[in-house]
Amino acid sequence: MMIQSENYSAIGNDILLSTQDLSKHFGGLVAVDKLNLEVRPGEIHSIIGPNGAGKTTVFNMISGFIQPTTGEIHFAGHSIKDYRPYQLVEIGMARTFQRLELFGGMKVMENIMSGFHTKASSGIFSGGFYLGKVRKEEKRIREKAMEVLKFIGLQEKGDRVAAELPYGEQKILELGRALATSPGLLLLDEPAAGLNEHETLGMMELIMQSRKRGVTILLIEHDVKMVINISDRITVLNFGKKIAEGTPDEVRRHPAVIEAYLGKEEV
Amino acid sequence: MRQKDLILVILLGAIIFVIPSFIKNNYYISILVFFGINTTMAIGLCLLLGYSGQISLAHAGFFGIGAYSSGILTVKFGLPPLLGVAVGIILTIMAALTIGIPTIRLRGHYLAMATLCAGEVMFICFKEMNFLTGGPSGLPGIPPFGIGNFVLTKPIQYYYLAWILALVILCFSLNLVNTRVGRALLSFRYKPLGSEEGALSVGINVVQYRIKIFVLSTLYCTLAGNVYAHFMSFISPENFDMHFSTLLIIMIVVGGMGSIWGAVWGAGVMTYLPELLMAFKDFDILLYGIIVIGILVFMPEGIYGAFRQSLRRFSAKERGGLDLKRGH
Numbered sequence: 001m002m003i004q005s006e007n008y009s010a011i012g013n014d015i016l017l018s019t020q021d022l023s024k025h026f027g028g029l030v031a032v033d034k035l036n037l038e039v040r041p042g043e044i045h046s047i048i049g050p051n052g053a054g055k056t057t058v059f060n061m062i063s064g065f066i067q068p069t070t071g072e073i074h075f076a077g078h079s080i081k082d083y084r085p086y087q088l089v090e091i092g093m094a095r096t097f098q099r100l101e102l103f104g105g106m107k108v109m110e111n112i113m114s115g116f117h118t119k120a121s122s123g124i125f126s127g128g129f130y131l132g133k134v135r136k137e138e139k140r141i142r143e144k145a146m147e148v149l150k151f152i153g154l155q156e157k158g159d160r161v162a163a164e165l166p167y168g169e170q171k172i173l174e175l176g177r178a179l180a181t182s183p184g185l186l187l188l189d190e191p192a193a194g195l196n197e198h199e200t201l202g203m204m205e206l207i208m209q210s211r212k213r214g215v216t217i218l219l220i221e222h223d224v225k226m227v228i229n230i231s232d233r234i235t236v237l238n239f240g241k242k243i244a245e246g247t248p249d250e251v252r253r254h255p256a257v258i259e260a261y262l263g264k265e266e267v
Numbered sequence: 268m269r270q271k272d273l274i275l276v277i278l279l280g281a282i283i284f285v286i287p288s289f290i291k292n293n294y295y296i297s298i299l300v301f302f303g304i305n306t307t308m309a310i311g312l313c314l315l316l317g318y319s320g321q322i323s324l325a326h327a328g329f330f331g332i333g334a335y336s337s338g339i340l341t342v343k344f345g346l347p348p349l350l351g352v353a354v355g356i357i358l359t360i361m362a363a364l365t366i367g368i369p370t371i372r373l374r375g376h377y378l379a380m381a382t383l384c385a386g387e388v389m390f391i392c393f394k395e396m397n398f399l400t401g402g403p404s405g406l407p408g409i410p411p412f413g414i415g416n417f418v419l420t421k422p423i424q425y426y427y428l429a430w431i432l433a434l435v436i437l438c439f440s441l442n443l444v445n446t447r448v449g450r451a452l453l454s455f456r457y458k459p460l461g462s463e464e465g466a467l468s469v470g471i472n473v474v475q476y477r478i479k480i481f482v483l484s485t486l487y488c489t490l491a492g493n494v495y496a497h498f499m500s501f502i503s504p505e506n507f508d509m510h511f512s513t514l515l516i517i518m519i520v521v522g523g524m525g526s527i528w529g530a531v532w533g534a535g536v537m538t539y540l541p542e543l544l545m546a547f548k549d550f551d552i553l554l555y556g557i558i559v560i561g562i563l564v565f566m567p568e569g570i571y572g573a574f575r576q577s578l579r580r581f582s583a584k585e586r587g588g589l590d591l592k593r594g595h
Contacts, residue, residue, distance in 0.1 A: 065464070089470030097464065105460030106453055114454050118470035120447050124479060127446035128439040130268070134446055141447075163459055174465075181469055 015074075016041045016216050017062070017093075017185055022071035024057050024240075031057045033240040034071065039185065044207065044217040046227045049237035050260055055220045056098060058237070059189055062218075063095045064088050076184060089118050092184035096174045098193060098220075104163035108154055111162050111173055112145040115180025119144075145180065152176040152206060168199040175206060179215070186210065188219040192226055204230050224261075228252060236260070268441035275528065276438060283430045287423055296422045300498055302538040303429030304491045307436045309518040309530035311487030314440060316516070317524040318452040319480045320461075322375070324512045325366060325382040328389030329485040331507030332359050333492020338406045338502055339399055348412045352493045359489040360482055362389070367481040371474055374457075386512050393504035405503030412497035425498040432494060436487055440527050451476050521562050523569025532571045536562075 017039040024032040032054040039045045047055050060066040062073055064085040073080050076091055083091075103111050120141055122134040149155040152172050157165065162173060171191065178186055191207065192200045204226055211217055221227045227234060228248040236244040236257050244254040251257055268276070290296060308330060315321050336355030340346040366385045373381055393400050400406055412419045412428065419425055443449050454466040455473045466473050496502050514537060522533020540558065544551035566573040 063468070065467075085464075085467035086470045086472045089468070095468050097468070101462035101465035101468065103454050103461045103465060104458070105456065106450070110450055110453075114450050114466075114471075115469050117447060117451060122447045124443065124448055124483060127448045128443045130442040130446070138446060177465075177469060 014041060015039065017075045017218065018073070019058075019062070020072040020074075022058070022061060022073060023069050024054070024061060024066065025069045031240050032061070035237075035240075035242055037235060037242070039216060039218050040233075041184075041216050042211070042214070043232040044211055044219070044230055046231040046234045047218070047220050047237060048222070048224060048227055048234060049243075051222075052239075053237040054240040055237055056189060057240075059095065059187055059220060063093065063187055089181050089183075092182070093187065094178040094181045094183035094185075095187035096171075096178050096189055096191060098189040100170055100174055102162050102170055102174055102177075104161070106162055107158065108160050108162055108165065108173060109142070109145055109149065109158035111177050112148050112180050113141050115148070115177040116141045116144060118181060148176050148180050151179070151209070153202075168195055168202075171195065171199075171203065172206065175203075175210075179210060183215055185216045185218060188217060190220055190222060192221060192223045200226055268438065268445055272441045272445075272528075276434070276441070279437075279531075280434060283434070287426065293422045296426050297498075298538065298542060300422065300425050300429045300494075302535055303426070303433045304495055304498075305515075305518065305534040305538050306433040306531050307429075307491040308488045308515055309522070309534040310433075310436055310440050310527055311484035312515050313519045313522075313524065313527055313530035314444070314452070314480055315484040317519060317526065317529075318444060318449065318456075319477060320456040321477060321481060322379045322516070323382040323481070323484070324379055324509065324516065325386035325389065326485065326488050326515050327507045327509070327511035328386045329359050329362065329488040330492040330495070330511070331389060331393050331502075331504070332362060333489030334496040334502045334507065335393060335400055335406070335492075336489070337412075337493045337496035338409045341410050341497075342406060342408055343399065347414075348410070348493075348497060349414060351496075352490070355489045355493055356486060359485050363482040363485040364478070367478050371477060383509065383512075386509055390504055390508050393507055400504070403504060405501055407501045409496050409500045409502065411500070412494070419497070422498075425494065429494050429498070432490060436490075437527065437531070444527065448476070452480060517559060519569075521559065521569055523571035523573075526569070526571050529569050529571035533569065536570060 015038050017037070019035055019037045022032060022035040022037070023030070035058060037058070047058065049055055057066065061068045064080070064083050064087070068081055075093060078091060080088060103114060106114070120137050122137055126134050146155065146158070149158055152175060154169060154173060154176065157169070162170065165173065171194070175188070175191065188207070191203050195203060200223060207217055207219070207230060231248055233246060234248055234251045235242055236251060236254070238260045243256040243260060244251050246254070286299070290299070308326065312323070312326060315323055333355040336358060337348060337351035340351040340354055341348055366382065370378060370381045394403050396402070419428060444452070451466070451471045454461050454469070454471055455463045455476070463473055518533035518537045519530050520533070521536055522531065523529025540555060541551070544554050547554055562570065568576065
C-alpha cells in the first residue's frame with residue numbers, strides 16, 4: 001500500500017531553513033562539504049545517502065549539537081550557526097534522534113509534558129511555593145500533553161514508564177515529545193529505523209498528519225521506499241557532498257544516485 | 268505536591284506537634300533537633316543527587332558557612348541573629364557559584380573529587396581563620412536565636428524551629444519536583460533514566476539548571492547551619508568536615524535517592540542509629556558499618572524504596588496479578 005505525498009498547496013516559495021556552504025571537518029576528514037540546502041515551509045524534505053554520507057552530521061549542525069567548521073545556517077530569519085540546541089526550540093525547531101533520547105525513567109505522560117517546557121514559565125520560586133499560576137499552568141500542560149498523546153495514539157499508556165514501552169512506541173513517543181514543542185520545523189533522524197513494515201506505515205501517517213497541521217519536516221532516512229512515498233523533495237548526499245536534489249521521481253532516475261546506491265536494492 | 272504527599276505532610280506536622288507532650292527529656296529533644304536539621308540538609312542533597320544527578324561531598328562546608336555566619340556575627344560583632352542568616356545566605360551563594368560553575372562539566376567520580384576538595388578547603392578555612400572562627404578550638408558563646416524581644420532559650424523551642432524549617436523545606440521541595448523544574452531536573456539524569464541531549468532538544472538549559480539546583484541545595488544546608496549554631500551555642504570545624512559530608516550522602520542513599528520522603532527517612536535512620544547502638548559500647552562502630560552496608564546491599568532503593576516495593580507487592584497480591592509499575 002502506497003501513501004502518496006500530497007501536493008500540499010501551502011508549500012510556499014519562501015525558504016524556512018537554508019544552509020550556505022555548510023561544512024564540517026573532523027581533522028583531516030571532510031564529513032560535510034559545502035552543503036547548500038533549502039527547506040520550504042510546509043514541505044516534507046528528505047535527506048538520503050549511503051552510510052557515512054554525512055547526514056546526521058548535517059542534522060547535528062543544524063540543530064546546534066555540533067559547531068560547523070565553515071558556512072552559514074539560516075532559520076526563520078535568524079542566523080543560527082552559533083545557537084545552542086535549547087535556544088533553537090524557542091524559535092521553533094525541534095528534533096528527534098537516531099538512537100532514542102527519551103527520558104526513560106519518567107512516565108509517558110511526563111515525557112510529553114517535558115516537551116512543553118518552553119511553553120511554560122514556572123521556576124524554582126513559583127514552583128516551590130506552588131503559586132496559583134503554577135497550578136493553572138500544570139493543568140494546562142497536562143491537558144495539552146493528553147492532546148498530543150491522543151494524536152500519536154498513546155493515550156492509554158500515559159502512566160507507563162517510558163523505558164518499558166516497546167521500541168516502536170518509544171519512537172512514536174519521541175516524535176510526540178518533539179511535537180509538543182510546537183515546532184515550525186521538525187528534524188527527524190531516521191524515524192523508521194528499526195521499525196517493521198506496519199510500524200513504518202504508522203510513522204509515515206503520523207508524519208503526514210503533522211505536516212497537515214503546519215509542521216515542516218526535514219528527515220533523514222535509509223528506508224528509500226518510505227522516502228520516495230512521502231517526500232516532496234529529496235536531497236541526496238554522498239561523501240558529504242550533495243549529488244542530487246529534486247522530486248522523488250527526478251531523484252530516482254538520477255545517474256549519480258543510482259551509482260551511489262549501486263549494488264543495493266533498486267531505487 | 269501530589270495528594271498523597273499532602274496527606275503525609277499533614278500527618279508529619281501532627282506528629283511533630285504532638286511529640287513534645289510525650290517527650291520532656293532534653294537529651295531526647297536534642298536528638299530530635301538534630302533529626303530536623305539533618306532532614307533539611309538531606310532534602311537538599313536529594314534534589315541535587317537524586318533528581319539532577321550531581322554528587323557533592325562539599326555540603327558539610329555549606330552547613331559550616333551558615334553556622335559560622337550566625338556564630339561570628341553574633342559573638343564577634345554583636346549583631347542580631349537574622350543578620351547572621353542573611354550574611355550566611357550571601358556567602359553561601361558566592362561559594363556555591365565559585366564551586367559550581369568551574370565544575371559544571373564534571374561528572375561522576377571527577378565531580379566527587381572536585382567537591383571533596385572544595386569541602387576540604389572550606390574545612391581548612393574554618394580551622395585556620397582563627398581571628399574569625401576561633402580556629403580548631405571552636406567558637407563558643409553563641410547567643411540564642413531571637414528576633415527582637417522574642418528569644419529562643421529552651422531546647423523545645425529549637426525543636427520547633429528546626430522542624431518548622433524542615434517542614435517548609437519539605438513542602439517547597441515536594442512542590443518543586445512535581446512541577447516544570449522537577450521534570451527538567453529528572454530529564455537530564457544519566458541514561459537510561461534521562462538524556463541530556465533529549466533535554467536540550469526540548470529547550471531545557473541543562474547547565475543553568477545544574478547550577479541553580481546546586482545553589483538551592485547549598486542554601487538548605489546554610490539555613491540548617493544557622494539553626495545548629497544557635498542551638499549548640501558552640502561550634503568547631505570538626506562538625507563540618509568530610510566525614511559529615513559523607514554522612515549526608517549516606518542519609519539519602521539509605522533513605523532512597525530518588526525520593527524526597529526517602530531523605531526524611533534516611534536522616535532519621537542515620538541520626539538515631541548511633542544512639543541505638545550506644546548500648547553495644549565497643550562494638551557500636553562495627554555494627555554501624557554492618558547495618559549501613561546491609562541496607563545498601565539488600566535495599567538498593569533505600570529504606571523508603573523497599574517500603575514502597577513491599578506495599579506494591581502487597582497490593583498486587585490483593586489484586587491477584589503482577590504489578591510492574593514503577594513510580595518515583
